[in-house]
Amino acid sequence: MTTSTGTNSSVRSSRLTLAAMVTEQLRKAILRGEYQLGQRLTEAELGIRFDVNSVTVREAFHTLEGEGLIVTVPFCGRSVFRLTADEIIELTMQRASLEAQAAYLAAIRLDDQAAERIRRAVEVLKTERPGDYDELVAVDLGFHQTVWRAAKSPSLEKRLNQIVTPLFALPVQNHLIPFTTVRETMAAISIDEKAEGDGSHARVAKAILSRKPHEARDAMIVQLMFVPSLAERRRDFFGI
Numbered sequence: 031m032t033t034s035t036g037t038n039s040s041v042r043s044s045r046l047t048l049a050a051m052v053t054e055q056l057r058k059a060i061l062r063g064e065y066q067l068g069q070r071l072t073e074a075e076l077g078i079r080f081d082v083n084s085v086t087v088r089e090a091f092h093t094l095e096g097e098g099l100i101v102t103v104p105f106c107g108r109s110v111f112r113l114t115a116d117e118i119i120e121l122t123m124q125r126a127s128l129e130a131q132a133a134y135l136a137a138i139r140l141d142d143q144a145a146e147r148i149r150r151a152v153e154v155l156k157t158e159r160p161g162d163y164d165e166l167v168a169v170d171l172g173f174h175q176t177v178w179r180a181a182k183s184p185s186l187e188k189r190l191n192q193i194v195t196p197l198f199a200l201p202v203q204n205h206l207i208p209f210t211t212v213r214e215t216m217a218a219i220s221i222d223e224k225a226e227g228d229g230s231h232a233r234v235a236k237a238i239l240s241r242k243p244h245e246a247r248d249a250m251i252v253q254l255m256f257v258p259s260l261a262e263r264r265r266d267f268f269g270i
Contacts, residue, residue: 048082049086049093052087053089056090057094058164060099061195073087098192098195099196115205119263128186132183133234133238133247133249134244137238147176148177152232160216163200166216173235205259233253
């Protein structure tokens with residue numbers, strides 16, 4: 031009986047690990063734009079691609095649906111999320127509002143461990159040289175997730191996890207500002223971060239680490255809506 035329980039536990043663990051792998055690979059494929067926005071996804075096609083069974087694919091679907099990358103359409107099945115031009119702007123504004131709150135709370139609730147994590151995250155932005163788009167997303171998103179955790183608000187962090195990831199999809203980014211290459215993009219980010227310019231993550235971090243909540247709030251809004259295609263909407267709505 032002990033042997034049977036151990037075997038069942040091992041099988042469940044293996045399946046969960048496999049589902050996590052499929053989830054990660056499918057997430058990266060969607061963010062890289064390998065699937066078109068709105069493209070239908072089937073368990074059979076993905077089962078073949080990743081050499082897994084339908085149960086594992088469904089677990090990946092469930093996780094990615096929680097991140098907003100996959101949607102279920104009644105009578106049509108599952109597909110990659112789709113956003114119109116107006117919806118991209120609206121979702122970015124929602125994100126800016128919530129992340130501004132996270133930055134504000136982080137500056138108030140900052141502890142030594144959170145402060146060190148934020149310092150490290152900014153240093154990565156200044157020095158890291160991602161080799162592909164996946165790594166570029168990880169560097170940028172990693173900073174923001176560090177701020178979310180520093181805010182110590184589980185409900186806020188959960189909501190941000192539900193809406194932010196789709197905005198990192200390459201087709202969405204291309205709508206906001208044309209993407210060139212990973213090297214050029216990261217080089218520009220590195221220069222701006224070292225200078226702590228307007229729109230930089232470093233400006234946000236500096237305000238949080240200085241425990242200035244209002245400055246942190248405003249710096250986060252500017253950082254997220256600094257590109258020309260969003261700047262006018264930022265000024266109109268947030269007054270910044």
